[in-house]
Amino acid sequence: MRILFLLFAMLSSLTMTAQQRFEPNWKSLDKRKTPSWFEDAKFGIFVHWGVYSVPAWAPNADNVYTRYAEWYWHRIIEGTHEGEEFLKFHKTMYGEKAKYQDFASLFNAELFNADQWASLFKRSGARYIVLTSKHHEGFTLWPSAESVNWNSVDIGPHRDICGELTDAVRLTGLKMGFYYSLYEWYHPLYRTDVNRYVAEHMLPQLKDLTERYKPEIIWTDGEWEQTDKTWRAEEFLSWLYNDSPVRKTVVVNDRWGRDTRGKHGSFYTTEYDLVHDDDAKNMTYTHPWEECRGIAGSFGFNRGENIEDYSTAKQLIEILIDKVSRGGNLLLNVGPTADGRIPVIMQERLLQIGKWLSVNGEAIYNSRQWNNMPQENRRQGVYYTVNANNTYALLTNTQKQTLYIKGVKNPTEISMLGYNKPISWHKTADGIKIEIPAISVEESPCDYAWVVKIISHEAK
Template sequence: MKKSFLSILFCFFSILSVQAQYQADWKSLDSRATPAWFKDAKFGIFIHWGLYSVPSWATKSNADGFGSGYSEWYWQRLHDPKLKIHKEFVAFQEKVYGPNFKYQDFAGQFKAELFNPDDWADLFKEAGAKYVVLTSKHHEGYALWPSAESWNWNSVDVGPHRDLAGDLTKSVKNKGLHMGFYYSLYEWFNPTYKSDVNKYVADHMVPQLKDLVTRYQPDLLWTDGEWDQSSETWKSKEFLAWLYNNKSVSENIVVNDRWGNDTKGKHGSFYTSEYGQGTSSGTHPWEECRGIGESFGYNRNENLEDYMSSDKLIHSLVQVVSKGGNFLLNIGPTADGRIPVIMQQRLKDLGKWLNVNGEAIYGSESWKNAPQASTDSTVFYTKKGKDLYVICAQWPDQIAIKGIANPKNISMLGYKGKIKTSQSKGKIVITTPVITPRTLPCNSAWVYKIEGVL
């Protein structure tokens, strides 16, 4: 009897230890390897969509520094008289909506009546994206799902009267893409946050995050607003231990590094860089995020020249991936649920390029022996197994690559003709073929595949 009881007790504690594989300390949490799907995916779609999509306006002034033109910060710009651009926001608000119109009134105008999640998912798939990250809740606190913690301040209780996060999650997963959520840890004007941050974390933030995970089982959590408090105050270690041990998401879940003003570039499945400002890494997975224009949320004040061309977006993708990172490209839908046509066009152009050259992107790694790239570099390198990919942002007459020899084969992706090469003094010289418009494999960034040289 005693032996049997001890055996049962041993099994019980063994089960507990398996279930609690990760503890609430950084050493334990950082020991978890980043799931392979994220490192292989390389390209994702970011979506900033919320009440700020109604005014959809920001200045073009950089008077207040980085992020001045972010339309998703509309509410905060209206209420911060210390900002140089504050008066411009107040003037716009009063001119368009009147002096008595409050930001909360935008909830009634955020209707998403043209939102078709299947159409969005089709576009993301066609763009060649492998994952999607939706703003479930930005700093304004308005949630895109029926969150009990945001009662009467979510998309089911007020506005569209629809579970926007749930509907998009279903469509995205049906397309075989990974679904993720952006979530702001802090809220600008939440009275509990402003008066008692510990109560806010315990009663609002943590339960809300757990609800988001439990409902939709995402593969990615992209937190933000971390700078206002330490990871201790946010209870980040405790939440991440719960997340990593949660069987419904533990196999695929990845998180970024924004879990406190002490965590960026130190903790998380991947590090983040935003418009080129942030943490890239040669040893740890990382991700660059940016909009097609200068804003994440849709900004009606942006013109054509404010948007990156398809060529520049392709080159940005190539540059980031050649350094070992992922490229998270943002779109800003309108308040009625449309993806602006110019953004659709850019995504489709990326998809056309990836359809030809994705072999050099998905599942690739940076080539450690690549020549040091400068800001004006036009040749980039990725590798996969023993194969090297040479990606030319400009059409070259000839390319010389040092440090490789005796390739099994050299080809240009999407081109069926032969490639003329020569070899001497420890380098391979590729002569660009004469190609007609009919045989041109793509319109930007041409890729040579050099097999069996690594």
């Protein structure tokens, strides 16, 4: 009997192991549950930094994609209408003979201090970081064997940027991830034999990045150039989920082929409220998702941007509230200068967000979308999240007002985060009525949005 029991236990163990492995196809890969830490985190910092941070320029155009300074090389080479202003600027500033590759030796990062960056990110209230390990220019911020003489150790800073920042970020308790461009504009193999490029360059780089630094996030981009089959995405993700050192904790986005956005991945992505040409301002996914955007119009640092191009702290906090209330995360970008400084205005915005989160973070972190939230309140600047048995009303209008909330049943206590005086409220036939008082500047719980906490045993 004991032998039969042991055999049964062994077979059960083998069956469980087999069930936990993911086959290299979307049907199997999509069954992997997104690790809960990602949905709990809610707020992350994107960092775009590379050779493009030397010219650091793009025109202040109406088209948001034209304002991306990290596309500088592509714009001056392609000769498109969008590139005319880039090329004019390039010739005026650097001369007719200047090549983009010349900027690499000027990307010195002499003032880069990973500990200072990590401290700032921690104080911002962010829970994870995503660094551009390689953008479409192909320059890597680690000593990649596939990018000899086109990486931050062989030229420019002569430093392992990915390694230094990873160590510093993890010391603060934040999670570390990497952006990685699947394609490269001018890599010889990519332009002549994409299959060899994937096999000999892209896949080895991705595996090296994963094994060397063990990132919790792999954030790919440039997927639109090829199909997921050409990129061999399913093959890589099968390895990542089954055999990599981060198989239990890693999350990936949805950019793995020209038709994969909003269909596959641990989380879906929007960008400046856009998914290419689709309006996503009111999008609500049942799947985990994330909005990425800059504090101004560019991801890479853009010297052409002025104060009016930067979002205010109030605007950024309201963006965070909006995304989280619809079940998403916010990945907010900073673009350091070529010498390694995060511009002061960006630092200020991050610290302002962190100050707000220090008071109201329980309405953001670990929260979820309130499925029964009344839409009419949202149009009035009232947003909702739920966390355990608590419902939170996030008010972007911090004036005296009467707030009617339908669908809240059996509340036991109502208060305002950061405000130590009682809030007047009573039950109604279909919910609750809350009187938001006129609060003086001295007694204000925080700058910008206020949060009302409703304790109830029926929050969903």
